Amino acid sequence: MNCLSVAPIQSSHPPASRTRSSAPRIALDSIDLxxxxxxxxxxxxxxxxxxxRVNLSASACFERMRRLEQQKLILSYHAxxxxxxxAQYEVFFAELTLKSHRxxxxxxxxxxxxxxxxxxxCYALGGGIDYLLKVITTDIESYQEIIEDLLVADIGIERYCTYICTKMVKTTGGIPLQAVL
Amino acid sequence: MNCLSVAPIQSSHPPASRTRSSAPRIALDSIDLxxxxxxxxxxxxxxxxxxxRVNLSASACFERMRRLEQQKLILSYHAxxxxxxxAQYEVFFAELTLKSHRxxxxxxxxxxxxxxxxxxxCYALGGGIDYLLKVITTDIESYQEIIEDLLVADIGIERYCTYICTKMVKTTGGIPLQAVL
DNA sequence: TGGTCTGCCGAATTTAGTTCGGCCAGCGGG
DNA sequence: CCCGCTGGCCGAACTAAATTCGGCAGACCA
Structure with a gap:
């Protein structure tokens, strides 16, 4: 049962293109990249x-970097x-389905x-479940509280399913540039 | 059917504690935090x-920051x-189960x-499936190639299930400190 | 009390960030 | 072809930040 679930994207989902269309592609030269x-x-x-590293003078590099930040190609910096x-913490994944899809x-x-x-x-998904949540708390009890709060909050949750993360095998921050360019 | 699946962590999984025990908790004062x-x-x-911002002289702050980096409390910095x-890209989640659990x-x-x-x-999970993968490619075709490569690689995959991300509702880099301290 | 240790401050020095003027290549119009 | 415009670069000059260093003050202990 290999359910490659590409097709049945609920049409009532906010289409992915809505998020994307606001960001028209920008062409950069190789130095910017x-x-x-x-x-x-x-x-x-x-x-x-x-x-x-990019074979530029400090001032030229400075200008490019400032431009990339102003153009919001660089959104932020984080440690x-x-x-x-x-601290002790646990990572959970919750799959959720909503009662109705307006x-x-x-x-x-x-x-x-x-x-x-x-x-x-939090990701909206196509293929049988509506949302995938990654929840990080100190322990299982805190997680359960969050789930119960969600269920009583009357935000249309039909069912959910939890998986606890037992090992973080690989984590990268953000989108790997070399995989999509 | 609300399957809070906390219990049945396969005993043959590398226990989460193995990853964690190598990092004994460190006590920091409020300024470090x-x-x-x-x-x-x-x-x-x-x-x-x-x-x-933390009400310290530049030199004191400098020393603390260097110490935090040397102690590997700060692992890295990223834009x-x-x-x-x-670039165009798609985000996929794949749930995988292995044939055997040695x-x-x-x-x-x-x-x-x-x-x-x-x-x-990539996360190892407890609760019915073995792994959750987040895969980022330019399009569905590239994703399918990766899945097929995984299946022919003979690494013990029994079954998989794909969900395509249609909207990134919320993303944060890393662990929210205020949620676990 | 005296010694040691830790962490801080502030001055001094070194290094990096930023501004600015000028140069050069590419481009389009007379 | 020549002119002037433009964009992007360089390097010098200046400003600001990073880093080093000496010394001070409080904590701790003998």
Whole structure:
């Protein structure tokens, strides 16, 4: 039973293109791409070092970097913190299905979960389930509380299914540039 | 059918504690925590600005930051790139089950998928399925190729199930500190 | 009390960030 | 063909940040 579920995307889902159409493709030269790749790898590299790596003067590199930030090609910078050393936490995945599929039902649900701190990620899916949530809490009890809060919040959840993460085999921050360019 | 699946973690799974025990908890004072939170939010803030925010002199802040990096509490820094503007891509989630659950089977599978560039994330799960993969490719065809490569690679996959992401409702980089401290 | 240790401050120095003027190549119009 | 415009680059000059260093103050212990 290999259910490659590409087809049955509920038509009432906010289409993916809505999110995407707001961002028309931009053409960059190879130096800009190199800058982006370097900053994705090392977000705190100095501008002068970066200039060396892409074979540019510091000032030229400075201008390009500022342009990339202004054009919102670089959205933000983040430190990757070793949280495991600081605190106990558990990662859960919850698959959810809604009772009905009007655009209002999706919006209500999405606005609700987006506000929840422990909900680290939320994806609308095609193929049998409506949403996948990644929830991070200190322990199972806190997770259960969040689920119960969701169920009593009257945001149209029909059913859910939880998987607990027992090992993070691979994690990368964001989209691997080399895989999509 | 609300299947909160906490219990049946296969005993042959690498126990989560194995990954965690190598990282004994470290106690930090409130200033260190403030530094970490600020750097998680803005990974490229200048050390002098950071010093202001946490009410420290630049040199004291400098020493703390260097210590946090040396202690591997700060693992890395990354720029968040607006990839949607650069390239077309699709996000897929694949749930996989292995044919048999010896430690060797898990290791072989994990080593294989960890090497694949389009596999952005991989989690071992408890509760009916063995692994959840997040795969990012340019289109459905590329995804299908990756799946087929996995199936012919003879790494013990019994079955899989794909969900395509139609909307990224919420994404955060990493673990939300305020949710687990 | 005296010694040691830790973490902080602030001055001094080194390095990086930023601005600016000028150069050069490419382009389009007279 | 020549002219002027433009965009992007370089490098010098300046400003700001990073880093080093000496010394001070409080905590701790003998």
């Amino acid at each position: 190199e800058i982006l790749k370097n900053l994705q790898q090392d977000g705190r590299i100095s501008k002068s070092q970066l200039a060396e 990757n913190i070793n949280v495991r050393v600081l 655009i209002y039902d999706f919006d209500r649900f999405e606005r609700h979960v987006a506000k929840l701190g422990p909900v680290a990620e | 403030e530094i970490l939170k600020n750097l998680q939010q803005d990974g490229r803030i200048s050390k002098s600005q950071l010093a202001e 968040n790139i607006n990839v949607r503007v650069l 430690i060797y089977d898990f290791d072989r599978f994990e080593r294989h998928v960890a090497k694949l560039g389009p596999v952005a994330e």
